[in-house]
Amino acid sequence: MIVPRVEGTLQLVQEPGGRLRAAGARPRGIERLLLGRSPLEAVYLSQQASAHSGVSHALAAVRAWEDAGKLPVAPNGVLLRELLHLLSFLHGHVQHFYFQTLPDYLPLSAWVPPLDENGPAARIASGIVTSAAKIWEPPPFQSRFDEGARRRFAERTVEAVRTLSSLQRMMSVIGGKFPVVMSIAPGGITMALDEAGVLRLLEYLQHLEPFLTEAVLDDGLSLIDRYPETLTLGKGGANFISLGSTPADETGEAGLFPTSVLLGRRLQGLTLPITESIGRAYYRVPRGGGGHGPIVEEALGKPGAYSWIKAPRVGGSAVETGAIGRLVITQLAGIHGRASGMAALVQEQLGVPLEESNTVAGRIVARLGELDLIFRRCREILEKLAPGEPFLDNSADPSGLSGEGVGQIESPSGAVRHHMVVEDGRIGYYDIIAASTWNGSSQDENEVNGPLDTALGQRAWDLQDGDDRLDLSRIVHAFAFSATDAVH
Amino acid sequence: MPLTRREVLKWVGVTAAAGPLLPAMERIAHAIAERPGAAPIVWYNAGGDHNNFLAQLGHAFPSLMESAAIRWNLVSYDPLVPGVREPSPDSFSSAPIVILESLPPSGADAADGGEPIATVIGRAKAAIFLGTDACYGGTRWTAAEVESAEALCRRSNVPMIKLPGVPVPPHHLIGTLGYLEFRGIPDLDRFQRPQLYYGETVCMRCERRWQLENGEYAESFGDAGCLLRLGCKGPIAHNSCAAQRWNGGENWCVGAGGPCTACSEPGYPLHGGLGLYGRLAEGGPGPGSSTLNRIRAIGWGFVALAAAGVGLKLAHEAIDPIGQAAKASGRDRRGSSSVQGPT
Structure with missing residues (x-):
């Protein structure tokens, strides 16, 4: 079965006995493409792995380079990067909910246009639904929402489109354009943002506040209310990873997201080795290869392989990542009180301890609940930015650099890690682990299953049954899964 | 009030000269949507990233997505995705415009008895290659795969228009669709790009x-x-x-x-x-x-x-x-x- 409404192609393959596993599809091959190129090309080209995680990849790439050369970053640039990064989260979460999650619960045929039935708003709602949802329409099914709720969702989707437009403009102010931002370079951000630019961004943000901080979560909660089976559907494993947002600033204040793993109910720093198994994936290490890790060749037809998605592991354990991972780790670490309101909400809604809340409902609520937190931090950053100060520190010249570096950061769907070796300014080795790689991970040679496979492994599935297919779609989408990201 | 053909072309020219102005975009989009017998549009993206989709979604109101009203029959399908309504000869009253964001697989069969994209292309009024990957290979396709898609178009005398970019500036697509609907094939350069949008460095x-x-x-x-x-x-x-x-x-x-x-x-x-x-x-x-x-x-x-x-x-x-x-x-x-x- 191919899951609709996923960036790229996510194929699910079925074992005898009915168990399903995520198999992904053939990669573009970005890591191989980067060999021999300048690290700056990694900042640019890795954004083609996924439109939704693009900014996060660019930041991970530049940070891997900065790590390799111990390059300085302007403090103002750190802040502006964080703002650009967080705006991409607001965009990603809103886009994902209305265009990829919601259609699993509210089919096209059940849409009710806003009240001015012949006016522009109605045509727009019809148009959006007709065009965007048609791209990914499941077979018709009965929705549980009443007419009022369906009308409200239509209105909210129209507003979501306008919100996405504004968020893209904001990202363009900082990044030059969106998608595929152009202003990330070693040392900071190349955009010389002035006072007028800051005010412009504040103005945009102000208009978006009611929608982003209240309406979207409201929609998510009403969805779960109508579909309470999502509280237990798609339960994942017990391990999580989060790879942070930005480095702590000079005051020592930590970034918005933690950098940590939760293994066997214990929080740990990232001292355990991170590996990527290709035991059951369509890859092999070429003759003479190895060294830092596999730059692999495709090996379609390899015995025992079923997936295009590699199997990243922390100390041998599979880990789930995403908004739920960030929330669980933040709370258990007691890192800061900002998220405690959200954690309380999740626990209240779900009725289970936080670390057991990684179900479809938990993942959705965690993602939408995070919007308010992120929004407030964006406003904070705009107030802290100093437009007169430089946004980029170019005192170091990285052009002939040799070294090894790791850049890690959260993306809307979870942890991203870039590992680079640079030799005389050219990339000698590059490995990307994207959020959907962690989540969509294939089984490794020790028979440890990845998070999505675990969630799918709840029971056997009948792929001819419409309800089963809907549930599968709901499980996959709760991870905000991107197939192109998973295999890159 | 419906725009005349001349007015639409004027607005297309405006977009080419002065940028993605909201009124220009809106007028073109609505004009196409309201035109009786407008060519249906098929947007084919099989397994690609969402860069062009997000660019269209976030484009100045109204975007292609918003105004792709019922008239446009905008369908994106992948022969491998079951359950998505496949275009079939009956669902098009006139030759469609096919937007190829992915290149068609050779010899693919459509799922559920629908129509393979290769057949749809064969009947198309025009084929628009969207994004540098589809146009020239970029980071996703080989030169041979691009040549194969071009041969498919040439075989059935389907005019090709290429809109490259990573992603494509979204107003290029809506302007080109407007031009196609109200005039015909725009002037193309040696790489099949409309001079309107790609004529200057x-x-x-x-x-x-x-x-x-x-x-x-x-x-x-x-x-x-x-x-x-x-x-x-x-x-x-x-x-x-x-x-x-x-x-x-x-x-x-x-x-x-x-x-x-x-x-x-x-x-x-x-x-x-x-x-x-x-x-x-x-x-x-x-x-x-x-x-x-x-x-x-x-x-x-x-x-x-x-x-x-x-x-x-x-x-x-x-x-x-x-x-x-x-x-x-x-x-x-x-x-x-x-x-x-x-x-």
């Missing part, structure tokens, strides 16, 4: 052009000045970005300090060996026009190969970017991947 309209002419170059990222020495490919990049900017005109790559990577050129991303950030030329002190003349002298769209700041020494001679770069794209893009069939 980025350098021609760049706000930093005066600094190139004065020989003021940024030496490091974040510096003011022309970005030629940071690898800017503006002189060879044909696109509307400098004139029309991005995201409702908010900003654009060079405006944000990011050198142009010529993402709309057939040579992307290898650019004959220079890569995205290898320098076209060193520039020099004093009037910069001699720099541009040197680049231009080697030929329109050609890459000036000099000892660029990336450690490569390449011959200083005219090369054909189509043949050379496309072959390089095809050969190098997938590295030494050896895909083995089932044993």
